[in-house]
Amino acid sequence: MSKGLETKETILKSALELTSKFGLESLSIGGLAKSVGMSKSGLFSHFKSKETLQVRVMDYAAEKFTRRVIKPAIKDPRGIPRLRKMMDLWLEWSENYMVGGCPFVSAIVEYDDRPGKVRDHVLHLQSKMIGSFERAIQLSVEEGHLDAESDVQYLGYKIYSNMIGYHIYSRLLGRQEARDNFNKHFDEIVFAHRANLEDL
Amino acid sequence: MSKGLETKETILKSALELTSKFGLESLSIGGLAKSVGMSKSGLFSHFKSKETLQVRVMDYAAEKFTRRVIKPAIKDPRGIPRLRKMMDLWLEWSENYMVGGCPFVSAIVEYDDRPGKVRDHVLHLQSKMIGSFERAIQLSVEEGHLDAESDVQYLGYKIYSNMIGYHIYSRLLGRQEARDNFNKHFDEIVFAHRANLEDL
DNA sequence: GTCAAAACCGAACGTTCGTGCTAAAATGGT
DNA sequence: ACCATTTTAGCACGAACGTTCGGTTTTGAC
Numbered sequence: 001m002s003k004g005l006e007t008k009e010t011i012l013k014s015a016l017e018l019t020s021k022f023g024l025e026s027l028s029i030g031g032l033a034k035s036v037g038m039s040k041s042g043l044f045s046h047f048k049s050k051e052t053l054q055v056r057v058m059d060y061a062a063e064k065f066t067r068r069v070i071k072p073a074i075k076d077p078r079g080i081p082r083l084r085k086m087m088d089l090w091l092e093w094s095e096n097y098m099v100g101g102c103p104f105v106s107a108i109v110e111y112d113d114r115p116g117k118v119r120d121h122v123l124h125l126q127s128k129m130i131g132s133f134e135r136a137i138q139l140s141v142e143e144g145h146l147d148a149e150s151d152v153q154y155l156g157y158k159i160y161s162n163m164i165g166y167h168i169y170s171r172l173l174g175r176q177e178a179r180d181n182f183n184k185h186f187d188e189i190v191f192a193h194r195a196n197l198e199d200l
Numbered sequence: 201m202s203k204g205l206e207t208k209e210t211i212l213k214s215a216l217e218l219t220s221k222f223g224l225e226s227l228s229i230g231g232l233a234k235s236v237g238m239s240k241s242g243l244f245s246h247f248k249s250k251e252t253l254q255v256r257v258m259d260y261a262a263e264k265f266t267r268r269v270i271k272p273a274i275k276d277p278r279g280i281p282r283l284r285k286m287m288d289l290w291l292e293w294s295e296n297y298m299v300g301g302c303p304f305v306s307a308i309v310e311y312d313d314r315p316g317k318v319r320d321h322v323l324h325l326q327s328k329m330i331g332s333f334e335r336a337i338q339l340s341v342e343e344g345h346l347d348a349e350s351d352v353q354y355l356g357y358k359i360y361s362n363m364i365g366y367h368i369y370s371r372l373l374g375r376q377e378a379r380d381n382f383n384k385h386f387d388e389i390v391f392a393h394r395a396n397l398e399d400l
Numbered sequence: 401g402t403c404a405a406a407a408c409c410g411a412a413c414g415t416t417c418g419t420g421c422t423a424a425a426a427t428g429g430t
Numbered sequence: 431a432c433c434a435t436t437t438t439a440g441c442a443c444g445a446a447c448g449t450t451c452g453g454t455t456t457t458g459a460c
Contacts (some may be wrong), residue, residue: 003457004407021313025226029448041450042408092328102312109309111222112372113300130373157369157381164368165361172312172323173330175459181357190387203427203437229418241419242438250418 008046011036012060015053019061021100024054024107024118034165038180054118061103062125068093079143080190085138087186091179094167101171104129105164133159150193158189208246212235212260215253220263221300224254224307224318254318258371261303262325268293270332279343283336287363287386291379294367301371304329305364333359348394358389 019027029050033043047053069089076082094102103187104126112118134156140146146155162185170178214236229250232262233243247253269289276282294302304326311319334356340346346355362385370378 002406005275007407021362023225023310025223028446030446039409040448041410044449045407048449100252101309106309108368109301109306110223112368127373153377154381154384157365157377158385160369161361161365163386164364165357168308168364169357169360172308173327177357181354184354184359185358188392192392207437228416230416239439241421241440244419245437248419 004046007038011043011046012057013056016061016064016103017099019057019106020098020103023110024057024103024122025110027054027057027110029053051117055121058103058118058122058125062128064097065093065104065129068097073136079140079145083140083159083190085184086133086136087159087182090163091182095170102167105167127175130156130160141185144195146190146193147195154192155189159186162186162189207238211243211246212257215257216261216264216303217256217299220298220303221305223310224257224322225310227254227257229253244326252315255321258303258307258318258322258325264297265293265304265329268297273336279340283333283340283359283390284386286333286336287359287382291366291382294371302367305367310358330356330360344395346390346393347395348397355389355393359386362386362389388395 002080007130015027015032018032018035029044033040035056036043047056070088073085073089074081076085104122107122108126109119111122134152135147137150137155137159141150141152161181162182165185166178166182169175169181207362211232214384215227218232218235229244230240233240233384236243247256269286273282273285273289276285295365304322307318307322308326311322334352337346337350337352337359341352362382365385366378366382369375369381
């Protein structure tokens with residue numbers, strides 16, 4: 001790997017950490033440069049603008065998310081087990097790998113009223129993520145784990161809401177029950193839409 | 201009302217609008233001064249620091265929230281009707297009165313990793329708001345609308361998650377189904393915890 | 401070892417940030 | 431109408447912002 005690429009990697013790693021803690025907008029070139037131990041201009045030259053830096057950071061986060069959450073879950077059997085695994089991996093990702101909270105949640109809230117490349121990109125990435133969950137739900141239906149009449153999009157909404165709710169309950173309010181709430185709610189959602197194979 | 205107070209009112213009104221659109225942190229003295237048509241220093245003298253300005257803005261939002269959402273719902277009968285009314289009023293507040301999204305959601309996400317007075321205040325206000333919902337839920341139990349065994353705190357979590365989920369689905373992703381999802385989910389939550397008076 | 405390319409640095413740019421001063425203007429009770 | 435108080439503006443400050451530029455160091459292919 002060339003020197004430039006591994007420096008970029010170092011920068012993005014540190015940038016993601018800062019973004020996770022303080023948000024995508026508070027990410028400053030100077031502060032980031034200081035935290036990786038290089039000059040402002042040296043760092044800047046890797047990305048030609050702050051906007052592209054922000055986009056790259058989100059890409060980096062998305063790549064990490066896919067690698068940590070989506071891809072490993074594929075090994076589990078299609079349907080509820082895989083979906084459940086995604087939840088567990090997301091919890092782990094959200095709690096352990098991301099020191100300061102899920103960067104997507106911050107980015108979404110920060111940029112929902114700020115038109116531009118960053119907003120568009122964040123929107124695209126988040127839609128892709130929700131799509132991954134919806135696909136896992138769709139497979140759960142096809143596998144016969146969930147009711148064939150299930151509204152996949154609506155189920156995705158409920159799953160997603162639960163994730164965001166947990167994130168805020170756990171992060172800001174620091175409530176210990178958050179995790180139990182999350183798991184219980186997930187189970188209830190799945191149970192409510194379970195397939196009634198024998199019309200019990 | 202003295203001149204100073206109504207100027208403060210004007211400032212806070214505009215500040216809340218900006219906060220709703222761009223977040224509490226992006227709220228700058230200069231920009232705010234320009235938007236209300238007065239000088240930076242003239243505006244600044246009303247609040248002795250930016251921190252207190254931010255706190256005042258959140259107080260202003262909380263007061264508006266109470267007046268628009270909590271207080272009017274008291275007129276509805278205790279229990280599910282009142283809770284449902286709170287949801288409707290919150291939707292209205294979130295969609296119409298707040299041009300750029302619920303300011304609390306932004307503030308929470310922005311300040312969850314930023315220790316200080318602002319964070320503490322936002323946390324306090326949000327806890328109070330969740331408390332209001334939990335009280336309405338508690339009343340629903342006492343009125344016999346919800347199962348006596350219901351975990352009020354857990355129900356509050358589900359209601360709150362639904363609100364946040366709707367907010368993001370509707371705001372960032374601009375999904376039209378968001379509102380239907382929200383209402384459907386709320387009904388399901390209530391239904392799942394309904395009192396079984398006759399053990400049907 | 402040579403040399404062009406890539407990487408990096410230091411300084412400076414024009415702005416904007418929050419925050420002090422001081423003085424002028426508006427207000428409102430008497 | 432006077433005058434103390436409140437409110438507002440003007441100006442300046444140090445710091446941080448994103449960005450540009452000229453020059454130095456480092457890299458890696460030949």
